[in-house]
Amino acid sequence: MRRLFDSLRGQLVLLIVAALAIAQAVSLFLFVDERGLAVRAALGFEAAGRAANVALLLEEAPSSLHQAILRAANSPLVRFELSPVPAVDHGSHADGGAVETRVRGLLGGAPDREIRVELHTVEHDILPMPHLAAEMAEMHLAMMRGEVSAIEMQVSIALSDGQWLNVGTRFERPPLQWPWVSFVSFGLTAALILITTCWFLLTRLTGPLLRVSRAADRLGRGEAVDPLPLIGPGELRDLTQAFNRMQARLTRFVADRTRLLAALGHDLRSPLTALRVRAEMVEEAETRDSLIASVQEMQEMVDATLSFARGMASAEAYETVDLGDYLRQLQADMVEGFDLDTGDRIELRLRPHSVRRALRNIIENAQRYSGGASVTCQHDSEEVRILISDTGPGIPEDQIEQVFEPFFRLEKSRSRETGGTGLGLSIARSIIRAHGGEVTLANRPEGGLVATVTLPREVAPGPQERSLQ
Structure with a gap:
C-alpha cells in the first residue's frame, strides 16, 4: 500500500479523491441548511394561510360557532384563540414582513386592517405547550426528543367585530440530514473520474515514464536497449526521444x-614482434636479456589491453543465477581455493562470464598478496554485497583509488609473477560498473584488505509495468 501511494499514479488518485471528498463535504455543509430554511418558510406560509382562512371564517360565521371553529382549527403545531386584546402588543418585526404581506393578501389586501407578526427563536430542552391537550403535548415532545431549536411565530389579526384573532405556532428546525443520494453521487463521480482520469490518462502519463526509467536502469547496467516508442503527451514524447538520442550517442561513443583500444593493441603486436627479433640478435647477453624482458612485458600489456577491450565489447546476455551455486562453481574452477560463506539463497541477474572474470581478478589479486582469500555474501532488498577479504599487508590509504587505474601497480618490480600487468582491478571495476554496481577497497582494522563488490538486485516488474508489456 505504501508503495502504491509513493507512485505518481497513487498520489494523483489520493489527491483527486481527497479533493472530491472535501468539495462534497463543503457543498453539503453549505446547502444542507437550505433545506431547513425552505421547510421553515413553507411552515410559516402555511400557518399564515391557515390564520387568514380562519379569520375570514370567523368574520362570516355567527358568534355561536366561533369556539367550534377555533377547536377545529387548532392542531399540535398551531393554536388559535379569540381575545379582546392582541397577543402581539407592537408592530410587526422586520422578519415578519413576508408573513404579514401574505396574510393581508389572503384577507383581500385591505390596507386599514391591522396585522401584527412577531418571530423569535426559542431553544429549550423541553418546550412548554400549554395550548395543547396533555396527550397531544406528550406526543409532540416525544417526536422532538431533547434539545430543540425552534422558530416561534405569533400573529394577531384585527377582526371586523373589534376582537383579535391570536395565532401561535412553533416549528422546529428539521434535523441535519446527510441524504444517501449525496453519497451515491459522490461514489459515482469519484469512480467515473478515477476510471477516465487515472486508468486512462494517467496510464498515458506514467506508462512512458516507467518505460524510460526501466530502460535507463538497463542501459546503466550495460544491457542493449531498443529505442523506446514515442507515445503519450508531447512532453513525454520529447523526453523519450531525448533518451533514445542519448542512448544512441552513448552506445556509439x-x-x-x-x-580504438582494440585496434591500438592489435597494431602494436607487429612492431613488438619485430623488436623481439632484433633483441634476439643483440650479442651482449645482459643487454639482450634486458631488451627481451622489456619487450615481453610490453607484449603482456598489449595482450591484457586486447583482453580488456574484448570484455568491454562483449554483448553477453543477462541470466538469473543462484549466487551460492555460482560462487561455488567459481571456487571449483580456480587453481587456488578460497573460503566461501554464501549465507541465504540469493538470486541475482547478471552476465555470468563477465562477472566471473571480475571476481576471479579480485580473488587472484587477494591470493597473490596474502596467500589466500575469504568470500562472504550479504544482501538486502536492493543490493547484494560480495566481500572478498585477505590477510595481506593492505594498501596505503592515499593509494586505494589509484590501484584501479590501468597499469598502476603497488609492486614496483617488472615481474609479472609478483606485480601483474596492473589491469586486473581496472577490468573488474569496469565490468561491475557496467552491471550498475561498484567495487570498493578498504583496509581491515585487524589487518589485510576487504574488497566489496556491490551489485543491484533484479527488481521484479510491478503491476503497472506488467500491464504495459
Whole structure:
C-alpha cells in the first residue's frame, strides 16, 4: 500500500479523491441548511394561510360557532384563540414582513386592517405547550426528543367585530440530514473520474515514464536497449526521444573508444614482434636479456589491453543465477581455493562470464598478496554485497583509488609473477560498473584488505509495468 501511494499514479488518485471528498463535504455543509430554511418558510406560509382562512371564517360565521371553529382549527403545531386584546402588543418585526404581506393578501389586501407578526427563536430542552391537550403535548415532545431549536411565530389579526384573532405556532428546525443520494453521487463521480482520469490518462502519463526509467536502469547496467516508442503527451514524447538520442550517442561513443583500444593493441603486436627479433640478435647477453624482458612485458600489456577491450565489447546476455551455486562453481574452477560463506539463497541477474572474470581478478589479486582469500555474501532488498577479504599487508590509504587505474601497480618490480600487468582491478571495476554496481577497497582494522563488490538486485516488474508489456 505504501508503495502504491509513493507512485505518481497513487498520489494523483489520493489527491483527486481527497479533493472530491472535501468539495462534497463543503457543498453539503453549505446547502444542507437550505433545506431547513425552505421547510421553515413553507411552515410559516402555511400557518399564515391557515390564520387568514380562519379569520375570514370567523368574520362570516355567527358568534355561536366561533369556539367550534377555533377547536377545529387548532392542531399540535398551531393554536388559535379569540381575545379582546392582541397577543402581539407592537408592530410587526422586520422578519415578519413576508408573513404579514401574505396574510393581508389572503384577507383581500385591505390596507386599514391591522396585522401584527412577531418571530423569535426559542431553544429549550423541553418546550412548554400549554395550548395543547396533555396527550397531544406528550406526543409532540416525544417526536422532538431533547434539545430543540425552534422558530416561534405569533400573529394577531384585527377582526371586523373589534376582537383579535391570536395565532401561535412553533416549528422546529428539521434535523441535519446527510441524504444517501449525496453519497451515491459522490461514489459515482469519484469512480467515473478515477476510471477516465487515472486508468486512462494517467496510464498515458506514467506508462512512458516507467518505460524510460526501466530502460535507463538497463542501459546503466550495460544491457542493449531498443529505442523506446514515442507515445503519450508531447512532453513525454520529447523526453523519450531525448533518451533514445542519448542512448544512441552513448552506445556509439563507447563502441568507438572500444574499437580504438582494440585496434591500438592489435597494431602494436607487429612492431613488438619485430623488436623481439632484433633483441634476439643483440650479442651482449645482459643487454639482450634486458631488451627481451622489456619487450615481453610490453607484449603482456598489449595482450591484457586486447583482453580488456574484448570484455568491454562483449554483448553477453543477462541470466538469473543462484549466487551460492555460482560462487561455488567459481571456487571449483580456480587453481587456488578460497573460503566461501554464501549465507541465504540469493538470486541475482547478471552476465555470468563477465562477472566471473571480475571476481576471479579480485580473488587472484587477494591470493597473490596474502596467500589466500575469504568470500562472504550479504544482501538486502536492493543490493547484494560480495566481500572478498585477505590477510595481506593492505594498501596505503592515499593509494586505494589509484590501484584501479590501468597499469598502476603497488609492486614496483617488472615481474609479472609478483606485480601483474596492473589491469586486473581496472577490468573488474569496469565490468561491475557496467552491471550498475561498484567495487570498493578498504583496509581491515585487524589487518589485510576487504574488497566489496556491490551489485543491484533484479527488481521484479510491478503491476503497472506488467500491464504495459
